Every structure is written in C-alpha cells, then in structure tokens.
Amino acid sequence: MAGDFPGLEDAMRRTLEIAERCNVELELGNILLPRYPVPDGRDAFDYLVELCEKGLLKRYGKSTPELQERLRFELKTIKEMGFADYFLIVWDFVNFAKRSSIQVGPGRGSAAGSLAAYCLEITDVDPIRYELLFERFLNPGRKSLPDADIDFSVAGRERVINYVAEKYGRDRVAQIITFGTMMARAAVRDAGRVLEVPYGTVDKVAKLIPEGPKVYLDECLKPGQELKQAYDAD
Incomplete structure (x- = not known):
C-alpha cells in the first residue's frame, strides 16, 4: 500500500494510531437529552x-x-x-x-x-x-x-x-414538522363539502370506498371496483 502513496510514508505509519483513537461508545437504547449550562x-x-x-x-x-x-x-x-x-x-x-x-x-x-x-x-x-x-x-x-x-x-x-x-x-437544533393525511373516504367527503356537492351524493360515493388506512383512490377506480362501476354507470 505504501507504494501507492509515495511521499506519505509517515502518514501511512500513523494509520494504526488513528484507528486506535477512533474508539467511541454510543449510548444506544437511552434517551439522550442536551444539558442546560447551569x-x-x-x-x-x-x-x-x-x-x-x-x-x-x-x-x-x-x-x-x-x-x-x-x-x-x-x-x-x-x-x-x-x-x-x-x-x-x-x-x-x-x-x-x-x-x-x-x-x-x-x-x-x-x-x-x-x-x-x-x-x-x-x-x-x-x-x-x-x-x-x-x-x-x-x-x-x-x-x-x-x-x-x-x-x-x-x-x-x-x-x-x-x-x-x-x-x-x-x-x-432542529425543527419538527407534522404532515397531516386523510384516508380516502375522508378525502372524498372533504372534497364534496368544499365543492358544495349535496351530502347525500357525497355519502353515497364515500360508502363505495373501502375503509382502512391503506386504501387509495386510484386503486378504487380500477376495473372491478365498486367505485369504478358506479363511475362508469353514471
């Protein structure tokens, strides 16, 4: 390896010394809070x-x-x-x-x-x-x-x-951000309210969407899905 770094023989000899100094113990599993300068x-x-x-x-x-x-x-x-x-x-x-x-x-x-x-x-x-x-x-x-x-x-x-x-x-120091999300049913109801669509219509459409956090509107509009069938029939 020394042949690959001509003129840096002294630095090469110190690699082990540097490796020995890289001796850090991480306190894993504990809550690490900053200290107030009392x-x-x-x-x-x-x-x-x-x-x-x-x-x-x-x-x-x-x-x-x-x-x-x-x-x-x-x-x-x-x-x-x-x-x-x-x-x-x-x-x-x-x-x-x-x-x-x-x-x-x-x-x-x-x-x-x-x-x-x-x-x-x-x-x-x-x-x-x-x-x-x-x-x-x-x-x-x-x-x-x-x-x-x-x-x-x-x-x-x-x-x-x-x-x-x-x-x-x-x-x-870092700032924290919160992202708010809506499930598919709630998103449809909210959009209907903003667009002033009659509640009965919005409720009927929303009930065609399965409940759950991992339900996506694009999936509900694929062939064979209730929402897609209602969409095509209207």
Whole structure:
C-alpha cells in the first residue's frame, strides 16, 4: 500500500494510531437529552429546585402543605426520570421570550398540569386551582419524553428559535414538522363539502370506498371496483 502513496510514508505509519483513537461508545437504547449550562457548574436538579421554590412564592405569595406536597412529588418524578435539564432548557427560552416582549401562550396540552412548569412561568395556568393532573404530563409509571407545547407570536417565533440555535449550536437544533393525511373516504367527503356537492351524493360515493388506512383512490377506480362501476354507470 505504501507504494501507492509515495511521499506519505509517515502518514501511512500513523494509520494504526488513528484507528486506535477512533474508539467511541454510543449510548444506544437511552434517551439522550442536551444539558442546560447551569451557572457556576451547579447541579441541574438543585438549580431547578431553587427556581421552583422561588417561583412558588412568587405565584402564591406563601407556601402551604398542599403546594409543598405537590411540588415535592413533581420534582421527585422529574429527578427520577432524568428530566431536570429539559425543564431548565424550556424555562430558559420561555424566559428569554418574555424578557424580549415576545408574546407567549398561557399553556396548552398536558404541560398545563405541572405545578413546576407553573412556578417556572413556563405556563400561566394554575394546576392547583383548576385541579389539573401532573401525571398527564409525566407519569412515574411510564417513562416517556415530556412534551411541553409552547406557543409564541408569529412576530417573535423566529427570534426564539434563533436564540436556542445560538445557545446550543445550530448543528444541534432542529425543527419538527407534522404532515397531516386523510384516508380516502375522508378525502372524498372533504372534497364534496368544499365543492358544495349535496351530502347525500357525497355519502353515497364515500360508502363505495373501502375503509382502512391503506386504501387509495386510484386503486378504487380500477376495473372491478365498486367505485369504478358506479363511475362508469353514471
């Protein structure tokens, strides 16, 4: 092989050294979350507890046994599931938005049931007053990623995204897209409604289409299919 790369003998001798350095262990099967840069190198969970306790007093004016019991339960669950950094990251960019006069939604989805999120001002819906369940957001008996739905104004949304990208690295931040789909029957009914076709006609056509997620209209229009027969007969 050395004859194929004249003048690079030194580099050839180092191939084994490079191979030995390529020794990376991937943590497969685990949920790998980013780390929040906690000030002064403090423990993320300890910092979260401090922020929640301060937020509790700010929200309610005083602490009560009921509030303390609920907050302790939530924090214990968060610690056991390893999601302290997640809460801090969400708190950080929501806090940035509010500091920057970017409108933030009061809370949507199961995250509104978290007292910790309320104390961190991630949400503005009081879960105690409205008797909302934390377990809808994080269930100790079922480990799954938390999903806090945060709404920002259209005018400020890009600024929040850029803030997160700049803080954690653009190569580590990605946006998620959702594609909505319709099954064949639903598509026909929707098209009929938009085209103002009488409901009875649309319903009759829709019922000629088999039910199921893997039913396609072009398949239904092939010879021998009920829809094709009705189409040809009309």
